[in-house]
Amino acid sequence: MHIKEEAIERHTLAVIVDNEPGILARIAGLFTARGYNISSLTVSEISDDDLISRITIVTFASAPVMEQIIAQLERLVPVHKVVDLTAKGEHVERELALIKVVGTGDHRIEALRLAEVYRARVVDATISSFVFEVTGTIDKIDKFVELMREVGLIEVARTGIVAISRGREPA
Amino acid sequence: MTEKSGADILIEALTDLGVEVVFGYPGGAVLPIYDALFKQDRIKHILVRHEQAATHAAEGYARSTGKPGVVLVTSGPGATNAITGITDALLDSIPMVVITGQVPTTLIGTDAFQEADTVGITRHCTKHNYLVKRPELLGATVHEAFHIATSGRPGPVVIDIPKDVQVATARYEAPGPIQHKTYRPQTEPDLAKIQEAVDMLAAAERPIFYTGGGVINSGPEATRLLRELVALTGAPVTSTLMGLGALPASSDQWLGMLGMHGTYEANLAMNQADLIIAVGSRFDDRVTGRLDAFAPNSRKVHIDIDRSSVNKNVRVDLPIIADCARALDAMVESWKTRGHPKPDLGEWWSRIEGWRARRCLDFPEAGDVIMPQRAIRALYEATKHRAPIITTEVGQHQMWAAQHFGFEAPNKWLTSGGLGTMGYGLPAAIGAQLGEPDALVIDIAGEASIQMNIQELATATQYRLPVKIFILNNEYMGMVRQWQELTYQSRYSESYSDALPDFVKLAEAYGWKGIRIDKRGELDDGIQAMLNHDGPVLVDCRVAKLANCFPMIPSGAAHTEMMLQASEVSGEMDDEAKALV
Numbered sequence: 001m002h003i004k005e006e007a008i009e010r011h012t013l014a015v016i017v018d019n020e021p022g023i024l025a026r027i028a029g030l031f032t033a034r035g036y037n038i039s040s041l042t043v044s045e046i047s048d049d050d051l052i053s054r055i056t057i058v059t060f061a062s063a064p065v066m067e068q069i070i071a072q073l074e075r076l077v078p079v080h081k082v083v084d085l086t087a088k089g090e091h092v093e094r095e096l097a098l099i100k101v102v103g104t105g106d107h108r109i110e111a112l113r114l115a116e117v118y119r120a121r122v123v124d125a126t127i128s129s130f131v132f133e134v135t136g137t138i139d140k141i142d143k144f145v146e147l148m149r150e151v152g153l154i155e156v157a158r159t160g161i162v163a164i165s166r167g168r169e170p171a
Numbered sequence: 172m173t174e175k176s177g178a179d180i181l182i183e184a185l186t187d188l189g190v191e192v193v194f195g196y197p198g199g200a201v202l203p204i205y206d207a208l209f210k211q212d213r214i215k216h217i218l219v220r221h222e223q224a225a226t227h228a229a230e231g232y233a234r235s236t237g238k239p240g241v242v243l244v245t246s247g248p249g250a251t252n253a254i255t256g257i258t259d260a261l262l263d264s265i266p267m268v269v270i271t272g273q274v275p276t277t278l279i280g281t282d283a284f285q286e287a288d289t290v291g292i293t294r295h296c297t298k299h300n301y302l303v304k305r306p307e308l309l310g311a312t313v314h315e316a317f318h319i320a321t322s323g324r325p326g327p328v329v330i331d332i333p334k335d336v337q338v339a340t341a342r343y344e345a346p347g348p349i350q351h352k353t354y355r356p357q358t359e360p361d362l363a364k365i366q367e368a369v370d371m372l373a374a375a376e377r378p379i380f381y382t383g384g385g386v387i388n389s390g391p392e393a394t395r396l397l398r399e400l401v402a403l404t405g406a407p408v409t410s411t412l413m414g415l416g417a418l419p420a421s422s423d424q425w426l427g428m429l430g431m432h433g434t435y436e437a438n439l440a441m442n443q444a445d446l447i448i449a450v451g452s453r454f455d456d457r458v459t460g461r462l463d464a465f466a467p468n469s470r471k472v473h474i475d476i477d478r479s480s481v482n483k484n485v486r487v488d489l490p491i492i493a494d495c496a497r498a499l500d501a502m503v504e505s506w507k508t509r510g511h512p513k514p515d516l517g518e519w520w521s522r523i524e525g526w527r528a529r530r531c532l533d534f535p536e537a538g539d540v541i542m543p544q545r546a547i548r549a550l551y552e553a554t555k556h557r558a559p560i561i562t563t564e565v566g567q568h569q570m571w572a573a574q575h576f577g578f579e580a581p582n583k584w585l586t587s588g589g590l591g592t593m594g595y596g597l598p599a600a601i602g603a604q605l606g607e608p609d610a611l612v613i614d615i616a617g618e619a620s621i622q623m624n625i626q627e628l629a630t631a632t633q634y635r636l637p638v639k640i641f642i643l644n645n646e647y648m649g650m651v652r653q654w655q656e657l658t659y660q661s662r663y664s665e666s667y668s669d670a671l672p673d674f675v676k677l678a679e680a681y682g683w684k685g686i687r688i689d690k691r692g693e694l695d696d697g698i699q700a701m702l703n704h705d706g707p708v709l710v711d712c713r714v715a716k717l718a719n720c721f722p723m724i725p726s727g728a729a730h731t732e733m734m735l736q737a738s739e740v741s742g743e744m745d746d747e748a749k750a751l752v
Contacts, residue, residue, distance in 0.1 A: 018353065021302070026294055033295040064482065071479035077299045077319060077354045 006062040010039070011086040012093060012163045013070070014171055018078035019045050019053040026076060027055055036061060036069050040095075040160035052080065056162050083171040090166040096159045097141045102129045103152030111151045118144045174340035177306040177332065178207040181270070184313040186213050187345045190241050192232060192605055193217070194225040198245020199285060200272030203337035217605060217634060220626035222249050224598035226256020227624070230265045231599030234585045235560055236606035237390060239266040239321050246272045247285030250331075251292065255592055257327045258296040262589025263413060264388055266325035268316050269297075275335035276304055289331045298326030304333065306341035318349045323356025324477040325388055356476060360493035365501040366509075368448070368472045368489055372502075373511040375446035377519045378406040381429065381458075384413030384588065385451020385475060387581045389496045393417070394581045396499035397450065403506055405513050407523055409437040411452050412573055413588040420577030426523065427532075430458040431724050432570040435531035436523055438722070438730040441466050443522070449473045451495045454485040455589075456751075464729030474498045531722050531735055532574055539690040543568065543643045543714040546694060547575040547615070550641060553698045558583060559611040560603045564596040564620030567649035567720045572615045594623025600638040601630055611639070611702070618644040618711075619668050628681035631707045639701050640709045642674060645716045653719050658749060660742040678709035688712040726751035 017023050024043055031038050040058040045051075061069060066084070073082045085091040099120075101111045108128070115122065115132050118140065124131035134144050138161065145156055165171050175183070181204060185193070194217045197205045208216050219225045222244045229240025240260075244253050250271040260267045274283040290302045299319050303309050312330060320328040372378055380401060386393045394417045401408055401424055408418045409429040418425050427434035429441055441447065447469050452458070454473075459465040462485065471487040473480075474495050481490040491498055534544045547568075561576060562585040563569040569586055578584050585603055587595040596614040604612045614621075621642055631638050643649075651666040675685030684704045688697035688711070701708045723734045727748035 022290065022294070025291070029294055064486075067482055068479060071481070075324075075477065075479055077351075080353050 008060045008062050009066070009086075010058065010060050011066055011084055012091065012161060013057045013059065013073075014083040014085055014163065015055040015057065015073055016046075016080040016082075017053050017055060018080070019051050020078055023053065023078055024055070026078065027057075027073070030072060030076065031057075031059070031069075034072065036065065042160040042162050056160070058161050081171070083165070085163050085165055085171070088165055088171070091163050092166060093137060093161050093163040094135055095138055095141050095161050096133065096135045097145065098123070098157045099132045099134065099145060099148050099153060100129060100155040101132065101148050101152045102154050104128050107151040111148065114144070114147050114151070120144060172342050172344070174342055176203065176207070176340050177309050177337040178203040180306065180310050180341065180343040181313060181332070181337070182207045182211060182214065183343060184310050184345070185241065186211075188314065188317050189238075190214055193241045193243050194219055194228040194232070194602065195243030196222050196225060196245070196249060198249045198272060200246035200249075200274060200334050201243065201337070203334065204243065204270070204272070204332075216243070217601075217630065219598065219630050221624060222252035223255050223594065224601075224624050224627045224630065226253050226260065226267070226269065227592070227595050227598035228602035228605075229267050229269075230256065230260055230263070230595070231562060231585050231602030232606040233265050233267060233602075234387075234599070235582050235603040235610075237582065238606070239268055239317060239325075240602065242267065242269040244269070244271055245285065246274055246289070247287045249285075250287055250289040254292065254296060255590075257293060257329065259587055259590040259592045259595065260327040261296055261298065263587065264325050264384060265327070266321045267327040268320050269327060269329045271329060271331045272337070273302070273331045273333040276333045277335070279333065289329065293329045296327075297329050300329040300331065302331045302333075303336055306336050306339045309336065309341070310343040311346055314346050315349060315351070318351065319354060323354075323358075324385075357492050358476065358494040358497055360474075360491050360498040360501050362501060364489060364491045365498065366505050368491060369502055369505040369509060369511070371446055371470065371472065371489070372404055372406070372448065373506070373509070373514060375514070376516070377444045378404065378446040378448065378516070379440050379444040380406055380408040380448050380450060381410075381441065381452055382408065382414045382417050382450045383411040383452025385495050386414055386417040387451075389451065389494055391581065393451070393494075393496035393499060396496055396503055400499055400503050400506070403503065403513065405516055406448075407440055407520070409433070409441065411455070411458055411588070412586060414452065415573060415584045416578035416581040419579040421579060428573050431460070432574065432720055432722065433458075434574070435529050435722055435733060435735065436526035438724065438733055439526045440523055442730040444469045447471045449475070449487070450499065451475065453480045453483070456484065459485060460724045461727055461729040464731065529735070534718075539692065541688070541691050541694055541712065541714045543571050543645065543718055544575050545691070546641075546643055546712050546714055547571050549694050549698055550613070550615070551576045553695070553702065554611060554613070557611045559613050560585065560600075560607060562586065562596040562599040562603060562612070562614045564614070564616045564623075565591045565593045565650075566617045566620060567653065567718070568615055568617045568620075568643040570650075570720045571643070593620040597621060597624050597627045597638075597640060598630075600640075601627060601634075601636055604631075604636040604638050605634070613639045613641055616640055616642045617649060618642050618646065618671055618674070619648045625677070628678065628683055628707070628709070632682040635706070637706050637708075639707070641701070642709070642711050643714050644671075644674070644711055645714050645718065646671065647716060649718075650720070652717075656719070656742065657725060658742075658744045674709055674711035683707045683709050686710045
């Protein structure tokens with residue numbers, strides 16, 4: 001007997017919540033408890049009184065499950081609003097990565113050259129290592145990390161996606 | 172304004188909210204609250220013998236009275252013992268507020284004595300929960316907790332109060348009506364959708380109402396309006412386990428419960444309907460059976476207060492998010508305004524009569540052996556004039572009670588549906604008896620289930636509650652055994668009730684009256700003796716040991732594959748069906 005699977009889509013959600021202790025556990029826990037997927041999750045305060053936070057989640061789910069995820073999130077008491085940026089239309093997604101590359105000679109030169117191509121900045125340097133900071137779409141960062149693996153990457157720290165809709169409407 | 176201790180603020184807030192009864196059990200982390208309780212006499216505390224029973228008693232109280240149930244337990248094991256009842260309330264949408272003690276704020280996270288991460292553990296089995304770290308926030312939190320527990324789709328709310336917060340002082344002022352900034356359940360329906368639903372109903376040739384626990388939760392108005400709409404439309408009505416009593420069982424339009432152990436006519440009517448009006452029900456798997464064969468040629472209107480219930484298991488054509496009383500009111504109004512005549516459903520009803528003629532609830536009887544269905548019917552005949560409140564445990568007896576006991580009103584049928592918790596019935600009966608002191612309250616139980624919270628016999632004795640327990644004793648965990656017969660070729664693994672106590676002696680040890688019924692001839696007299704006794708009574712009624720509960724739609728089967736009797740049982744199931752509960 002095989003466990004059945006359904007066709008899945010990638011969705012980016014912006015969840016506006018009360019910034020209260022445990023809110024992240026509540027949101028992330030909802031996903032885990034109900035078996036939804038979290039591919040990426042970022043959070044930070046967004047109101048000037050620090051009482052409201054924005055949690056950006058990337059999830060992979062079929063369309064009916066997506067409807068459920070949004071309904072389940074919306075009925076949580078501390079949740080103000082849930083926006084499915086993917087369904088809403090055009091939006092901007094960005095990620096930031098810090099990448100540590102160790103090497104000398106040709107590898108070191110190649111690393112610097114590639115960093116220039118990808119508009120990555122050097123934020124730390126020693127004779128035998130660099131830390132690059134790069135921002136961009138997931139694809140761009142994935143590519144850069146892949147390339148750095150060839151020239152001495154030893155550590156990578158990525159933030160996960162933040163996203164915002166295009167145009168003048170909030171969310 | 173003077174400052175008061177957190178414990179006093181809690182008691183005052185509960186009093187302001189109209190709380191009359193609290194079900195609880197003391198412990199170190201709640202001593203300040205218990206001292207505050209001791210000093211007042213407006214709120215009555217009911218001491219249970221296990222915290223799980225406090226939660227089920229609160230559920231029984233809530234389901235019978237419509238008021239929220241309130242629980243008070245200590246930290247650590249007190250809170251963890253309450254988890255089952257809290258989860259039960261979540262799945263059956265019962266309004267409940269659970270106050271748990273906690274270690275002092277300075278000790279949280281240090282593995283202190285009787286410390287548990289109550290808020291972490293209950294985060295996903297409550298509607299909402301709070302950890303109150305400052306006494307000045309406690310009063311408002313309590314009021315908000317009750318608001319959340321009792322509004323929208325009701326559910327359990329936990330308030331975790333550290334001991335130092337119970338002792339520290341602050342000011343308290345009762346807040347006005349709560350206008351929550353984010354939590355605003357939608358209770359009023361979209362009137363355009365109401366009109367669409369009404370027109371669909373008027374045009375349907377084979378309509379059916381599929382009602383659920385939401386009608387009961389909404390309150391007596393929802394029941395009254397449902398009955399009015401049903402009378403106006405002449406349509407047949409079926410209900411889930413949780414919704415029994417919204418339509419009187421004696422009504423001509425009542426088809427009986429639907430689903431896994433529902434009636435033949437209810438399930439076939441759902442299967443053949445062209446329009447299903449779901450009111451306060453959630454298309455649960457016990458009801459739908461195999462989804463791709465569920466009501467294939469029907470359009471569905473779904474009235475529910477919880478948006479996440481819509482399109483969760485079954486795609487519906489017209490969702491209406493509203494409190495079902497508001498939606499039913501609008502539908503009745505719209506039906507009358509549009510001047511729809513009573514539809515001619517003669518053809519549909521004659522089909523239904525054909526299905527009713529199968530008499531699917533008939534059962535064989537022979538000699539002295541008491542069939543469990545016979546015991547339920549005898550109980551019903553002997554008590555129906557008193558409109559008793561019936562609670563049950565979980566299993567075959569629960570299904571037979573749902574099939575054979577008729578309910579004419581809501582709030583009379585208290586059972587654990589969503590979670591299916593054995594051990595629910597006795598404490599729930601205690602809660603119901605406290606909420607309705609003049610009612611006849613009977614817990615219909617199995618001999619396995621009743622042992623799970625048997626210690627509560629003491630609670631009934633302490634508070635002089637004349638609850639009746641009617642055990643259908645077949646010496647097996649009946650429902651498990653039935654499935655083992657169906658699926659595992661009768662390999663009865665651990666489903667035999669070994670080492671049963673002498674229930675009569677056990678009852679008497681706790682100050683109850685015990686009655687034993689062995690033979691069919693003793694049944695009516697035994698029931699009468701139970702009813703005549705002024706005080707709590709436990710009846711050990713011996714019934715046929717291997718009776719099976721039919722009709723049955725096995726897991727993974729469609730409504731059209733309903734089994735009506737034992738001869739249809741093969742003793743085997745394929746892997747896909749075996750993987751389903």
